[in-house]
Amino acid sequence: MKNIPAIASVIIVILLLLVLNPFATIQAGHRGVLTTFGKPSDEVYSEGIHFVWPIAQRLHKVSVAIQKGEGDGDAASKDLQTVHTKIAINYHVRPDAVVSVFRDLGNEPGERIIIPSVQEAVKAVTARFTAEELISRRSQVRDEIIVALKERMARHGLVVDEFSIVNFNFSRTFNEAIEAKTTADQLKMKAERDLQRIEVEAKQKVSRARAEAEALALQRQQVTPELLRLRETENQAKAIEKWDGRLPTTTGGAIPFLNINSNGSNK
Known part of the structure; x- marks a missing residue:
């Protein structure tokens, strides 16, 4: 019975620990900001278990893992075309800037900084290009937006990991004009190819x-009187080779073939 007060004391202490919970855990991909009666300290708490004074202190978690954001908005191109841009961005909070993100941005960098910064950067860069250039020079447009974003976000301890332009949408009139121009360019290229083929x-x-013509001229130069006589002799030789030794005869009132001797008398 003497141990009952001691046991009761231990139970009370355990209950107090469970109720007050003087330990806080920071999971992977996060950092902690400790506040004492609401005032944040300058120390960044790493992953693991940390002791806090119950009631007086609280350990707040700030994500430093890569986060994804998507958004869209309207802007005007250099030639005053309305451009609807849809983008996707991956970003993270710099671990050493966790306290300022918690204190200055209320631990909501996406709503406070990312969305406004993206909209401002997209509008600023889009205004430097014509609508047609936004399509043909898309990679350059993306790179310039990234540069503008990094400058704005770095001031608040945020880092751009990836940025991509999902799509550009233009007015129906502009889309029809682009389609007509593309068709005209294709027809022009076909005509040029046909002309090259014809040429x-x-x-x-x-x-x-x-x-x-050169072959015929060369043949004419080679035909000489001697060549003609040679060809005639060759033809006569071929005719003699083919002759069977019989003399030609005629009928129907033609003059018969006469054999005349050397002195001119008939036999």
């Missing part, structure tokens, strides 16, 4: 005609 074919025909 090549014409040059080929001229080359063949020139070659044939």
Whole structure:
């Protein structure tokens, strides 16, 4: 019975610990900011278990893991076309800037900084390009937006990990104009290719005609009287080779073939 007060004391202490909970845990991907009666300290608490004074102190968690944000908005291009831009961004809080993010941004960097900064950067960069350039120079537009974003976000301890332009949307009139221009460019390219093909074919025909003319001219230069007599002799020789030794005869009132001797008398 003498141990009952001691046991009761231990139970009371355990209950107090459970109720007051003087320990706080910081999970992976987070940092902690300790406040004493609401005032944040300058120390950044790392992952793990930390002791806090019940009632007086509280350990607040700030995510330093990569977070994803998406947004869209309207802007005007250099040629005064309305551009609806949809973007996606990955960012994280710099671990050493956790206290300022908690104190200055209320631990809500997405709402306080990311969305306004993205909208401002997109509008500023979009105004430097025409609507057509926003399409043809999309990677350059993205890079310039990233530079503008980094400058704005770095002042608040935020880091841009990835940024991408999901889509550009323009007015229906502009889209129809772009489609018409694309069709015209395609037709122009086809016409140029057809013209090149026709020119090549014409040059080929001229080359063949020139070659044939040069061949004929060369043949004419090679035909001489001696060559003609040689060809005639060759033809006669071929005719003699084919002759079977019979003399030609005629009928139907033609003059018969006469054999005349050397002194001119008939036998």
